[in-house]
């Protein structure tokens with residue numbers, strides 16, 4: 001899979017066209033209440049770590065099969081390492097495989113967010129040497145093999161980093177769409193401004209071509225954008241109950257959240273931070289906590305000032321068919337209660 005990091009523009013155009021032509025959009029999918037089979041594609045990342053723990057604690061709702069790591073918040077050697085550290089925290093060293101994927105975006109150099117997440121990617125907590133190695137197989141090969149073998153529309157991908165791994169898998173084997181139930185992703189911004197540029201949110205901006213391929217794939221997509229992240233802010237009052245649980249993971253979650261709030265306070269003066277990736281896990285645990293609308297979403301891949309912008313056709317001007325459910329609202333207190341309940345089940 002080493003070629004996935006070198007993706008000529010004509011391959012990107014061909015991939016987008018082929019995926020659009022075969023669109024499978026199936027918004028009815030399955031009952032929202034069914035226990036989901038999930039793979040988390042991530043770039044841990046402080047908030048990724050909380051999202052993974054959220055999913056791992058919600059065993060009654062989610063059957064989490066693997067973590068696939070991608071370069072994003074920090075380089076791949078750190079994101080895959082951090083994923084292994086997080087599974088250790090949850091006591092899942094032997095049961096949850098971690099696969100390392102693409103080391104850089106499809107067509108661009110990697111931009112990281114080490115200024116936010118710290119040099120290690122997990123600023124705010126003490127890190128140990130991971131207890132077990134990364135899986136041998138490349139994450140993209142794992143996704144292709146697993147989704148090809150999966151029963152139709154059975155696997156949910158929860159994507160909380162740049163979409164490079166997923167786009168590479170969809171390009172290499174478009175038929176894997178059949179195995180996908182849905183893609184639930186954290187990314188994008190529309191009613192809220194961007195966080196890496198005025199127009200773009202980080203996960204989409206880092207690899208806009210990958211995001212464009214995913215949005216054109218025809219797979220049902222649920223988007224947890226910045227619009228909803230800012231409606232469930234992390235505050236000191238919301239951190240305290242996690243420390244009060246008295247377990248290891250509760251303390252870790254509280255420490256990470258406190259580091260996120262500290263960063264935002266230094267930057268903007270406000271003692272609160274947006275709640276990003278855990279909203280995607282929260283949606284999987286309890287979709288009824290969220291509200292959104294089915295819309296058409298395209299990704300800007302050429303704009304001089306707007307690269308990585310998610311262009312959401314909220315009012316239906318374009319006539320393009322809806323390809324995603326764009327989440328705008330969350331019951332924030334119920335979300336934090338669900339997160340706490342989940343973390344309380346962990347070591």
Ligand code: BDR
Nearest residue numbers: 045113160202203276277
């Ligand atoms: C997203 O960017 C990353 O820094 C976070 O982990 C999250 O996935 C928020 O824009």
Ligand code: CA
Nearest residue numbers: 045048160161
């Ligand atoms: Ca992330």
